[in-house]
Amino acid sequence: QVQLVESGGGLVQAGGSLRLSCAASGDIITIKAMGWYRQAPGYQRELVASIPSGGNADYADSVKGRFTISRDNAKNTVTLQMNSLKRDDTAVYYCAAKIINSRSHESDYWGQGTQVTVSS
Numbered sequence: 001q002v003q004l005v006e007s008g009g010g011l012v013q014a015g016g017s018l019r020l021s022c023a024a025s026g027d028i029i030t031i032k033a034m035g036w037y038r039q040a041p042g043y044q045r046e047l048v049a050s051i052p053s054g055g056n057a058d059y060a061d062s063v064k065g066r067f068t069i070s071r072d073n074a075k076n077t078v079t080l081q082m083n084s085l086k087r088d089d090t091a092v093y094y095c096a097a098k099i100i101n102s103r104s105h106e107s108d109y110w111g112q113g114t115q116v117t118v119s120s
Contacts, residue, residue, distance in 0.1 A: 001027035002109045004095045009114030016118075017083045022095030022111055024076040030100040034071055034078040038091035038116075048093070049080060062088070085118045092116075 008020040024031065035050030049069040051057040057069045068081040078095065095111035 001101065002097075002099055002107075004097060004109055004111035006093070006095045006111040006114040009093060009116050011117045011119060012085055014085060014087060014118055014120050016085055017081070018085065018116060020080040020082065020093055020095075020114060020116075022078050024095075024097050024099070024109070027101040028076060028099055029102055029104075031073075031076060032098040032100065032106070034095070034097045036069065036078070036080045037094045037096055038089075039094070039113075040091040043091075045094070051078065082116070085116075087118050087120055090116060090118045 003026050004022055004024050006022045008018060012018050033050055033052040036048045037045050038048050039045040047060060048063055049057060049059045049067055051069050051071050066084045071078050092113040093116050094113045097109050099109055100106050
């Protein structure tokens with residue numbers, strides 16, 4: 001009953017920028033946190049950035065100073081501004097949200113992912 005839809009992935013040269021967006025919809029009472037994960041071939045999925053409702057953002061050390069996460073709580077959206085991109089940032093990026101629904105059940109939901117490819 002909850003859907004997350006990502007957009008904004010693509011191909012970019014090293015040093016360039018991309019902006020990812022994610023919109024959540026469905027049976028949502030409260031979104032406790034939203035964030036972005038990524039998974040590259042041969043690597044486990046890792047947390048890139050997260051932001052709780054009304055709280056401060058957390059970032060993986062590898063992206064601090066380059067990526068910025070933000071939320072629009074009224075629209076249930078989260079964005080990830082990615083600057084100074086490196087080849088190591090190449091991965092499938094997944095939007096995630098921790099959501100409490102109308103039955104008071106808390107679950108993590110995932111988007112289907114969007115490919116980010118950084119070329120040299």
